[in-house]
Each structure stands twice: as C-alpha cells, then as structure tokens.
Amino acid sequence: MVVANNYYNQPLLADMAREFGVSEGAISDVPMLTQIGYALGLFLIVPLGDMLKRKRMILIDFAFIIAALISAGWAPTPAALKVSSLFIGLTSVIPQIMVPMAAQLAEDHNRGKAIGTVMTGMFIGILGSRTLSGFIGSYLDWRSVFFIASGIMAVLWLFLKWKLPEITPDFKGSYRQLLFSIVDQFRNRPRLRLAALRGSLVFASFSVFWTTLVFLLETPKFGMGSREAGAFGVVGIAGAVIATVVGKLSDTMNKNVIISVSTLIAMISWIILGFGSGSIVLLIIGALFLDLGIQAVHITNQTIIFENNPPERNRINTVYMVLYFTGGALGTFIGGIVWQHFGWTGVAAAGFGFGALTLLVHGIWRR
Structure with a gap:
C-alpha cells in the first residue's frame, strides 16, 4: 500500500498534461521527482531503522505521507505538483525499513524466502497501483x-x-555517524556495490517502459488512455508472484x-516490446517478461546483500536502494526524452x- x-502518477501523466496545458515531456518530471524523493528518503530516513525504534518511526512518517498526498491532490500548478511528488517519494520509504526487518527476523536458511515474500507484496503494490490509479x-x-490514497x-x-x-535498534552512535557509516558500507562491501549497480540499471529499464507506455x-x-495503461499493472502482478519463487531459489541455487x-529475459522482453508498437498482445507479453526479469534480479540482489544477517542491514539497504531508485529516475528521464524525439523505437x-x-x-x- 505504501x-x-x-x-499512482504514471498512468495519469497524460491527464495531468491536458489539465495543466503542458507537454508530455514536461509532465514526465513528476514521476522522475517522485523517484528522486524516494532516493533521498532512502538516504536520510531508512538508516534511522538501525538507530531508532522502528514502529514509532514508521507511525510518525505516516503523518508526512498523508500530508504529501493531500498536497498533490490540491496542487494548483505543475510546479506545486512536482514539489508534492518529491515529498511523496521522500516519505514513502517505509517498505525499505520492512525488508531489513524481514531479513533480521528470518532464519539463515529461509532468508531469501522471507525477503521474497515481502517483496512480492511490494511488487504487487507497485504494479497494482497503476491499475487502481x-x-x-x-x-x-x-x-x-x-x-x-491519503x-x-x-x-x-x-x-x-x-x-x-x-x-x-542496533546502532548507538549519532545521526551524523550513522550517515557517514553508509559511505563505509559502500566502500567496504564490493558485492553490495555490484548489486546496487545491477539494480540501478535494471530498474532504469523498467522505468523507461512504465513512463512512456501511456503515451x-x-x-x-x-486510442486508449490512463485506464488501459493502468490495466497493464494486472499483467505485471502475474510476474510479481515470481518474487517468492525466486527468493526460494536464491537460498539454494547459484545467484x-x-x-x-x-537479465536476458528482460532484454528479450524489449525485443518483443519493440515489435509491439502496433500490437496490444505483444505489449502484454513483453510487459509480463520485463516484470519477471527485473523482479528476479532485484530479489536475488537483496538476498546477496543480506547474507549472514549483518547488523548494518538498514544502511546496507540504503546503499542498494538509493542507487536503485536513482537508476529509476534516470530511466524515467531518458524515457521521456527518447519518446519525444524517437518514438517507441527509441524507447525500446x-x-x-x-x-x-x-x-x-x-x-x-x-x-
């Protein structure tokens, strides 16, 4: 839900552009700023899960989520909507506190399965949100x-x-020490750096598709609109169910x-999508394979970074997810540009x- x-904004971009009288390229900044806000929240808020009592922290953050959503609904101008979108992303980082909680509470031989279960819920939220909106x-x-939503x-x-x-909480130092220790996690964990870079690039690919589909x-x-674009989320939910399966596999198979x-599945999906500029059937098949491939990479990445249940789990997740959503913002930005100048061929x-x-x-x- 969070x-x-x-x-929610992605299937609605064309409607927003019409109401405000701006171009599709200009309104594509809305999801980009949401993702940038999410990356900021991952860096500034999620590490606090290692320092503060998590339940209290989560409940306080919810008040700010509600305020940001109401502000977006009342936004009188595109600029106000973009600022509200930034704060929606900044505050809606609660799931990234719950993933390390699941990893912490799970036993070693079930950690991948536990992460996969939580991530299935997240993916259903990500994809189902488009259908609902x-x-x-x-x-x-x-x-x-x-x-x-509020x-x-x-x-x-x-x-x-x-x-x-x-x-x-596990961490006993100051907030400043907490933030500086995030850099240490990045510097001292090569597997985390690689997982974060992989995640960033695959999520960029994912965001290219969902930003431009409605256009x-x-x-x-x-001749379709926001309702049909949102309905593609149902296709993605079918792929989201794979998250639990991949989580189980990552406990036993070579990651x-x-x-x-x-990754190869995700690349093949873009070949299908490239030929689908005039076929709704090919778009549906391509979307299913794209979601499946991206989610499988993401779940396996997270199983890798939480191996051995490290006490710095929230800061580790911060490094991974900041880069992950930075990649998403880049994909959104690139998607809007290539659509405007090169159409669907450029997007593919x-x-x-x-x-x-x-x-x-x-x-x-x-x-």
Missing part, C-alpha cells in the same frame, strides 16, 4: 487518486499501530546464474540498452 504512492482517473479525475494511508496507520511489532497507448493507433538468466532501444549494460557489468565484475 510503495504504491510512488507509482488508471481506473479511478478514467472515472473520476487524477486528483481523486491522491485523496483516496485515506488508505490513514487506515493503514491504525492497522500498523495495532499489529506491527517493535524492534530494538504510446494514447496514439491514434491504439550469478539467476541474475544472468533474469533505451530499455534494451539498460539491460545490456546490466549484463555487461555483471559479467565483468561478478568475480
């Missing part, structure tokens, strides 16, 4: 999506206050092999290129 806040946007308007967050706050367990569907060739195969080439870079980086540095 991670969904970052993705596209549906609401087509029958009400894009502003209603943010108001409804209501969902208020209900979830009550549920978490009732059910979420408290976990005692393709609104062309005369398809380098899983990553190589998964950019998505395939990010996949090829992932495979190249993995092949060179995995040892």
